[in-house]
Amino acid sequence: MINWIVNIIGPENSFEVFSFILTYVFYLVGTLLFLYKRRHKNKFFLRIIPAIILGFPFAFGLALLNKTAIGTSFTIITRMLCYHSLSAYIFALLLFCYDEPIADLCLLWCCGICAQHIANKTYPLIQNIFGINDTETLSLFHKNHEELQTWEFLLYFAIIIGLLFLLAYIFRKSNVLTSEKRTRRKVAILSIGFTVVINGIICVSRLYERESMALSINLKLFTISFCILIMSLAAGMFEQSKKDKDYLVIKELLHQEKIQFENTKTNMEAINTKVHDLKKIINKVEDKLNEQDVESLKKALEFYDSTIQTGNDVLDVVLCEKSLLCRQSNIKFSCMADASKLDMLTPTQIYSIFGNIMDNAIRASKQLNEDQRFISLTIKEQNEKIVIEETNFFKGTIKILEGNTIATSKADKAKHGFGLKSINYIVEKYQGKVELDIKNNCFDIIIVLPIKKEN
Numbered sequence: 001m002i003n004w005i006v007n008i009i010g011p012e013n014s015f016e017v018f019s020f021i022l023t024y025v026f027y028l029v030g031t032l033l034f035l036y037k038r039r040h041k042n043k044f045f046l047r048i049i050p051a052i053i054l055g056f057p058f059a060f061g062l063a064l065l066n067k068t069a070i071g072t073s074f075t076i077i078t079r080m081l082c083y084h085s086l087s088a089y090i091f092a093l094l095l096f097c098y099d100e101p102i103a104d105l106c107l108l109w110c111c112g113i114c115a116q117h118i119a120n121k122t123y124p125l126i127q128n129i130f131g132i133n134d135t136e137t138l139s140l141f142h143k144n145h146e147e148l149q150t151w152e153f154l155l156y157f158a159i160i161i162g163l164l165f166l167l168a169y170i171f172r173k174s175n176v177l178t179s180e181k182r183t184r185r186k187v188a189i190l191s192i193g194f195t196v197v198i199n200g201i202i203c204v205s206r207l208y209e210r211e212s213m214a215l216s217i218n219l220k221l222f223t224i225s226f227c228i229l230i231m232s233l234a235a236g237m238f239e240q241s242k243k244d245k246d247y248l249v250i251k252e253l254l255h256q257e258k259i260q261f262e263n264t265k266t267n268m269e270a271i272n273t274k275v276h277d278l279k280k281i282i283n284k285v286e287d288k289l290n291e292q293d294v295e296s297l298k299k300a301l302e303f304y305d306s307t308i309q310t311g312n313d314v315l316d317v318v319l320c321e322k323s324l325l326c327r328q329s330n331i332k333f334s335c336m337a338d339a340s341k342l343d344m345l346t347p348t349q350i351y352s353i354f355g356n357i358m359d360n361a362i363r364a365s366k367q368l369n370e371d372q373r374f375i376s377l378t379i380k381e382q383n384e385k386i387v388i389e390e391t392n393f394f395k396g397t398i399k400i401l402e403g404n405t406i407a408t409s410k411a412d413k414a415k416h417g418f419g420l421k422s423i424n425y426i427v428e429k430y431q432g433k434v435e436l437d438i439k440n441n442c443f444d445i446i447i448v449l450p451i452k453k454e455n
Contacts, residue, residue: 016070020063020086024055026120026160027090031112033168038108039099048097055089062086079203087113087199103184104177106191111171111234113195114227117202119163121220123156128217171231173238187237194230201226310379311340314347315354319377322358330373331365337379341386341451349426356419357390357445364394364443381451388447398443400436423447 041047062082069078091109098105124134132139138156139149177184205219308319319335326333342350358375365373376391398406406420420434427434432449 016063016067017060020059020066020082021056022157023083023116023120024059024086024090026116026164027087027113028052028055028093029161030115030119030164030168031090031094031109033164034108034112034115034172035094035098035100035105036168036172037174038104041097041099044097048093051093051096055093058089059086076204076207079206080200083199083203084196087195101177101184103188103191106188107177107234107237110191110195111231114198114230115164115167115171117198118167118224118227118231119160121223122163123159125217125220125224128213128220131213133213134216167231171235173235175238175241177237177241191234198223198227198230308335308337310335310337312342312350314350315339315342318351318354319358322355322362325358325362326365326375329362329366330370331362332374334374334376335378337377338381339379339386341381342379342449344430344449344451345426353388353423353426353447356423360419361390361392361443364392367395368393384451386449386451388449389444391442391444393441394443395441398438400438406436 062085066079066082069075072078087109090112091105094100094105094109095102100108127134127140130140132142139152140155141152177187201223205223208215208219308316308323310316310319315337319337323333323335325331345353357377361375365375372393374393376389378387378389380387400406420436424434427447427449430449432447435446435448437444437446
């Protein structure tokens with residue numbers, strides 16, 4: 001089959017044509033793997049299929065153009081022009097088919113090109129280690145093109161595609177870049193610049209790889225290392241962008257929780273004042289009411305008369321509010337807390353930490369039978385640290401994710417799951433740590449904070 005194709009395109013053109021066609025295919029596969037699960041434009045398949053097909057004659061034409069320049073003073077310039085044109089066609093295909101920001105497409109396109117170069121240098125590097133000249137054949141077993149068998153070509157193809165899948169699996173990130181325009185512009189320029197540079201390195205190094213096997217191996221190792229560095233930087237950009245977005249969301253949540261705390265404090269003060277006044281009234285008219293009415297009124301007041309004292313006024317307000325919610329849902333709430341040394345936290349931070357802990361516990365408890373609805377909260381001083389521990393039962397399964405968070409059960413996962421992220425953010429700010437433990441449908445969160453030392 002290989003010989004049949006060679007006879008059609010001509011032996012003198014076969015190497016260049018095969019090289020450009022395969023480069024196009026691997027460019028395409030590499031970039032599409034990095035764009036897995038990215039947003040498509042309308043009529044995606046009607047767009048991408050013709051675009052892919054059109055790329056083959058384009059690559060064929062570039063191969064013939066490059067062939068005509070070999071041996072002339074324009075060899076390097078023409079080769080670079082051809083490879084830049086081929087990678088530019090891939091980028092144009094992405095713009096035509098994917099509904100993603102240009103900066104994201106630039107970075108993913110750059111990663112796809114780098115992945116192709118890594119795979120396309122790793123295979124010939126293996127050939128060189130076995131003493132085979134990769135400029136003469138694709139085989140791992142024979143030293144000349146004439147002995148190349150179809151199955152050997154398929155093996156080469158499978159190894160390259162396998163490497164592309166592996167690289168995409170390692171370096172691909174599903175999140176998007178920051179929405180800050182200046183940053184996106186810089187990312188786009190750097191991505192295009194890196195792609196131009198790496199294509200230039202490939203074009204120039206290829207001309208000198210024939211001089212010696214040692215030089216060939218060193219050039220391939222340098223190319224692979226450089227491309228891995230670029231892909232690592234790209235993955236880091238996506239990860240940092242995700243962290244920046246999480247930070248902005250947490251910052252906004254803390255602002256909202258500050259407002260919510262002030263409202264809660266005002267409401268709890270009003271409730272406590274009314275309860276106190278009503279108790280006085282009941283005492284005055286108690287002799288005019290029958291015993292049953294008095295007991296009924298006292299029980300009604302007990303529901304709102306929550307007097308949790310932890311040594312921290314802010315925490316008292318938070319826990320009083322949450323204890324009322326527990327009573328409404330028939331949840332037993334046990335609290336043994338000494339929070340007198342929790343003053344290193346701001347009121348908003350206290351409300352955020354304990355509000356999120358209690359809200360998650362109450363939400364989980366509501367799904368259980370009433371005899372299993374139990375929340376335990378302890379705060380104690382231990383070894384010059386404050387140890388906060390909350391325990392509750394839950395129904396179903398909870399998956400602990402990277403970064404001390406859990407998989408949210410809510411439908412809109414992008415906008416939820418920030419409760420634990422907010423807790424982690426605050427605790428890390430004070431050099432503390434958060435531990436999550438799940439055993440026998442019992443959820444346990446332990447927060448350890450160093451006690452602020454007085455000067």
